[in-house]
Amino acid sequence: MSEQPRSLLDTAFTSAVGVDYPLICGAMYPCSNPELVAAASEAGGIGILQPISLTYVHGYDFREGLRYIKSLTDKPVGMNALIEQSSQKYRKIMESWVDIAIEEGIRLFITSLGKPDWVARKAHEVGGLVYHDVTERKWAQKGADCGVDGLIGVNSEAGGHAGPLGPQELLHQVGDLGLPVMCAGGVGTPDDFVRALRMGYAGVQMGTRFIATEECTAKQAYKDAIVRSDESDIVLTERISGVPVAVIDTPSVRRMGLKAGPIARRMLRGGRTKHWMRTIFALKSLWQLKRASQETGGSLEYWGAGKSVAGIHEILPTAEVIRSFAEAAGEHQQRVIA
Numbered sequence: 001m002s003e004q005p006r007s008l009l010d011t012a013f014t015s016a017v018g019v020d021y022p023l024i025c026g027a028m029y030p031c032s033n034p035e036l037v038a039a040a041s042e043a044g045g046i047g048i049l050q051p052i053s054l055t056y057v058h059g060y061d062f063r064e065g066l067r068y069i070k071s072l073t074d075k076p077v078g079m080n081a082l083i084e085q086s087s088q089k090y091r092k093i094m095e096s097w098v099d100i101a102i103e104e105g106i107r108l109f110i111t112s113l114g115k116p117d118w119v120a121r122k123a124h125e126v127g128g129l130v131y132h133d134v135t136e137r138k139w140a141q142k143g144a145d146c147g148v149d150g151l152i153g154v155n156s157e158a159g160g161h162a163g164p165l166g167p168q169e170l171l172h173q174v175g176d177l178g179l180p181v182m183c184a185g186g187v188g189t190p191d192d193f194v195r196a197l198r199m200g201y202a203g204v205q206m207g208t209r210f211i212a213t214e215e216c217t218a219k220q221a222y223k224d225a226i227v228r229s230d231e232s233d234i235v236l237t238e239r240i241s242g243v244p245v246a247v248i249d250t251p252s253v254r255r256m257g258l259k260a261g262p263i264a265r266r267m268l269r270g271g272r273t274k275h276w277m278r279t280i281f282a283l284k285s286l287w288q289l290k291r292a293s294q295e296t297g298g299s300l301e302y303w304g305a306g307k308s309v310a311g312i313h314e315i316l317p318t319a320e321v322i323r324s325f326a327e328a329a330g331e332h333q334q335r336v337i338a
Contacts, residue, residue, distance in 0.1 A: 008194065008329040011202040012180040013150065016129060017108055018076055020044035021326045022203025023193075024152075024182060025210045025318070027080030027110065028160075028304075030057040031218045034065060038072035039215040039318035044326065048078040048110055051097045058217075062097055066104045079106050083114030102126055110152060117146035131182065135163030140174035150180040152205055158185030159208050159306030162236070162246045171200055188308030190328030197329060208305045213318045222303050225250070229309040248309070250301035 013022045025032075025040030027050035034054065037047030047069075054065040069077055079101045081094055098109065098119060107126065111119050112133035120130045124147070131150040132143035140151055153170045154163045163170065167183055174181055180202035187193055187204045196204050211218050212226045225248050236244040237253055247253055 008197045008333055009326060011197070013182065013202040016149065016180075017046060017078075019046050021322060021329075022182070022197070023322055023325060024048060024078070024110075024203065024205035026152075026184065026205040026207040027053070028207050028211065029053050031207075031211050031216055032080075033058055033215075033217040034060070034069045035072065035217070036210060036213065036215045036318065037077060038069050039213075040210065040322065041075040041077050042073040043319040043322040044075075045322050046076055046078055046108065048080050048108075050080050051094075052082070063100050063104065066101065066106070070104065076108060077106060078108035078110060081109050081111045081116075081119050083111050083116060083119060098122055102128065111143075111148070112152075115146060116143060116148055120147040120149075131180075133184075134174060136165060136170070137173040140177055140179075144177045144179060148179070150182065150202065151177070152184050153181045153201070155183070155185035157307040159234075159246045159304045159308075162244065162306065167196065167201075168199060175200060185306055186308050188306075189311035190325045192308065192311060193325045194328050194332045198332075206308070208308045209312055209321060210318065211305070212312050212315050213321060214315060215318050221301075223315050225301075225303050226305055226309050226312055227314060229305065231307045231310040234305060234307050234309065245304065246306055248301075248303045248305050250303065252301035 009021055011022045014020065021044045023045030025037065025045060025047040027048040029050055030053050032048070032050040032053045037049050040047035049066065049069060051062060054060050055062050058065070060068065081098055083094060102122060107123070107128040109119050109123050109128065109130045110133065111130055116130055116132050123130050129149040131152050132148040133152045133154055134140040134143060135154050143151060151174055153174060154161070155165055155167045155170045156162055157167065162185060165173065167186055171181055182203045182205050183196040183201040184205040187196055187206050188209050193204055208226060210216060212223050216223070229248050233249050234246055235249045235253065236246055237256070238244055
C-alpha cells in the first residue's frame, strides 16, 4: 500500500508546539490585546503576547494579564521577548517577564533584536522552545549558535521592521541550518498560506491580517485603513525608529517624512550611538505625529502594516480567519491526493 502524503498542516512547528495549525498571531505593539492573543490560540493557531503592549498599552500587571489570557483559553500561548541590549534596567525587566511567563506555563518564546542565548537556556530548562526573528543569514546563524529551536523569517513584505529579502530568497538563505522556518510577511489570504507551506516553510506568522479582526481592539480607523489599502500603499519610513518600518501611507506619515538625514544615518551605524539615536527618533516621531494630529484636528495616523493588505478586504472573527486558512490547506492536500 502506498504511503499517504503528509498533510501540509502537519509540520515541525505544529508537532513541537502542540497546536493544530502552523499559524502564529504575531506579537504587535500596540495591537496585541489579550482577547486577540487568546482567540488565535483557541482557534487552533497560537497567539503571542507582547509584554510591553500588555502592561503599558493595555494596563495589566504582567502576571495578572497573562493569567487573564489563560482564563480565555486552555490552548498554548507564546510570548515575545525583545532582547536588544538597550539598558541593564530593560534587560532586568525582560528577564523578570520571561521568568514569570515560565512560572505561568508559557513554553514558546519568540525572540527578536538581540542575542537569544539566555532565553533559550531558561526555556530549555523547562522543556520550552525559542524561535528567533531573522531577516538574513548572519542573524539566523547567530540564533542557531545560541541554541534556538526555530526561526521566524521576516521578509520584505512584512509590516513593522521588514527585512530586505523576499520570502523565497530568505528561505533559501536560512533553510539549510536544520531549523524549522516560519514565514513572516506577505501572508494575508488562504492562498498565501498554502503557497508558503508549499515553498517549504513550517508555517506562517501573521500580524496585519489579525489586526483586521473583531477581537483586535485597535481603532476602527486602523482596521478600515488595512481593508482599503493595497500593496502600493505600504511605504518604508526611517523616521519612526531610525531603521525602515513598513507603514500605511497617510498624511501624518508623509508630513513626518520617510528618510533619516546623513548625520543620523552615520550615528545609527555606530555601536555607542545607535541606541541613543533610536530613542531620539522614537520621541521625535511621537511629537511630530501629535503635532500633525493637532494641526489637522484628526487622530494619529501611524499604522504599521505589511504588503499582505492587498488580500485583506474585510474584518472577520479570528476563528474564521484561521479556519479559512486551514481549510485551504486541506483542500490543496485533497487535490494532491486525487
